Amino acid sequence: MLLVLAVAATLSTGVPGATATPAGRVAPSRVIGQAATGDACALFSVEELGKVVGRQCRSARPGTSNGSPTCAYQAGMGGALNVTISPSGSKEKFDEFRALLKEQGETVEAIAGVGDDAFFWGAHAYVRAGPIWLVAWNSDMTQPEDRARAEVLALVKAGAEKLR
Numbered sequence: 001m002l003l004v005l006a007v008a009a010t011l012s013t014g015v016p017g018a019t020a021t022p023a024g025r026v027a028p029s030r031v032i033g034q035a036a037t038g039d040a041c042a043l044f045s046v047e048e049l050g051k052v053v054g055r056q057c058r059s060a061r062p063g064t065s066n067g068s069p070t071c072a073y074q075a076g077m078g079g080a081l082n083v084t085i086s087p088s089g090s091k092e093k094f095d096e097f098r099a100l101l102k103e104q105g106e107t108v109e110a111i112a113g114v115g116d117d118a119f120f121w122g123a124h125a126y127v128r129a130g131p132i133w134l135v136a137w138n139s140d141m142t143q144p145e146d147r148a149r150a151e152v153l154a155l156v157k158a159g160a161e162k163l164r
Contacts, residue, residue, distance in 0.1 A: 079139030
């Protein structure tokens, strides 16, 4: 019986060993746990991200940046859809970062209805969902800027929901 549940959770979520939720999403604690141990690619399977952004993704490559887990989803010929998850962020640090950008004259654009707080800074989207920061950007230079931004927005909307 346990094996059947594990296989069902893997099939419905795309994440081996994950807990299936009623909506078929990966349980937030599972994603956060895997992100904390270095697997940002646990946020989305390649197939799932393809459905979210509306085009096929070929592979997912895990990595790290400044100690936070990252995932580069290869989706085009010129780059990737990139995700960084910081499981130890805070509201205060998020607010301080945004304020610093503004103080330095950077353009920060609020993203309504995503996570607990979210904004675009250039091509990067920053989302706070509780203590988790999700950062995403599209480095696929073959995509027009408006399409790249729409893909990043779709990614962070879906990602923030998974982290709640």
